[in-house]
Amino acid sequence: MLSLIYNEWVKICKQKSTLLMIALLALIVMAAGGLTKYMESKAGPAAGDWKQALQAENTSLKQNMEGAEIVAPSLREYTNKQIAINEYRIKHDVAPAKESTVWTFMNDSADLISFAGLFVIIIAAGIVAHEFSWGTIKILLVKPFNRWKILLSKYIAVNLFFLLMLAVVFVIAGATGFVLFGTGVAANNVHLAFVNGAVVEQNLFLYLVKTYALNSLSVYLLVAMAFMISAVFRNSSLAIGLSVFLLLMGGTITNLLASKFDWAKYSLFANTNLMQYYDGMPLVEGMTIGFSITMILIYFAIFHLLAFGIFTKRDISV
Template sequence: MMKNLIQNELIKWFRRPSFYVMSAILVLLSAVGVIFTIMMGSMLDDARSESGANGQELSWEESLEQENEYLEMTIEESEEGDRSNLERQLAINEHRLENDMEPTTGNSVWTYMDENFGLTSLVTLFVVIIAAGMIASEFTWGTIKLLMIRPISRSKILLAKYISVLVFIVIFYTILFVSTFVTGAIAFGFDSTPYLLYAGGEVQEVHPFLYLILKMALSSLGVIMFATIAFMISSVFRNNSLAIGISLFLLFTGTQITTLVAMKFEWAKYSPFANIHFESLLEGMQIVPGVSFGFSTVMFLIYFVLLHVVSFWTFVKRDIAA
């Protein structure tokens, strides 16, 4: 029964042109990105050539040694909470020097996919629109009564809708991953140079494919949280336009407002928007001071449970006509 409910929810969206427009946008931007990457690469090559002609070109070892001197000096002058990203870069540079690993300057399918990682924000946007309208649209269009007359509990209906949202996250991420991989492989080819991952105070060499999978998996947690917030708003307000409007407002301003508040108040680290950027923590960057991977995991789970409690309680207990 649950399988049929999920299938019905997916079919509803597969019949809408908006789903194919969203998918086409992801594929198109993945391909267009190749042009900008080639242009940027050409500009960097020209800059290096000009630097070499002026006799200013340094070897990669000398460049890293100079950078390390600057990093060590900056770390000494920085406050405790601002050192993590600097220490990460210093450790990676030292690992390269110790193991004679020259930083890659050319493009490959892996660097292209990493550079286009910002397109995951579009995935978040599309999923939020779908999640915000998943319940509210049923009330707006009056189709909710057709669901209620079925011999199925309200909680199962709501669960099927939420699982459908998760399925769309997987679909959009798959489209993005495959399209960037194909276009990047055709334009730049492959390179097996390992990616240096700084975790637990140590630098580890990871295959770029595994690193990108890990990064996408962590970023999907932020998408899931925004989708859950939009889903809850949809359940509470029951108005399609209002649910989408509030959800998009939180999507575009939530992190920015939290970052501004964190400049004056330490309690900003408890905001849900401060604890969804797991891929940034992987890179050693904190959206808000005092946030760690473990802390964000705990806060993420707390908000995840609370949002679902509100969603299910509202949908199950309230009168449909209300």
């Protein structure tokens, strides 16, 4: 099994496009850092008393809550959480960052995971389909391995490549942020979280790791879907096109549906953003983190049952 995974990993690494993808992803992260630095230099340092600004924000939030006739429980919970965090900052003199630091830039760079996902989707979409289009699938299947092991080795290799691309984003963002912005004031380099009705300070590095891991869930499932389409339909173009479309538009479409229909909570993209339960509010009222994890597991199981079930049972012809 390990030899199969190694062979698939070598196949991925030998492709000229792989090195190009890694270099391009690193360039995108560095360009984002340069643009952020340029915009901050044009805007100049933030002015005013931050404590007064937070007090004014809390006053505005409370007035909005009191003035609203109907307030969704999830929105009320999110507003109370934000007010509590602001009050904690004022009381304990924990000022929000006035300008970017390596930590804030790394946090913002989590949005660039979608670019990493785009490249991984291309690999996942072709890793099985290309075996059919190149006519090498029969040579692969005559080896003394079960079909499911061959397919699993390809899937593991794809996920290893995904982890590599995530590491590229994380490491390059950290290096770029350190060079351009520095570490900032030590007292401000904490993450404030609202846990069990109280504000607590959390390790910022561990929070960033959690952010990257949770933000990669939607990409991970799209990679699994692209792999499934590649295995079932043997068509890399279909896998790339559909997966990239959902990567770019899936969240937007889900948000529009969720504003009108409660059944939108059963869609894939309503549940992949688990950060909504930590730093935001659920997309649809009544959603819980347990519900989202259950839906993720259901979609994950469907993708893999289709991929492995059809690939291992049908006749192979090229």
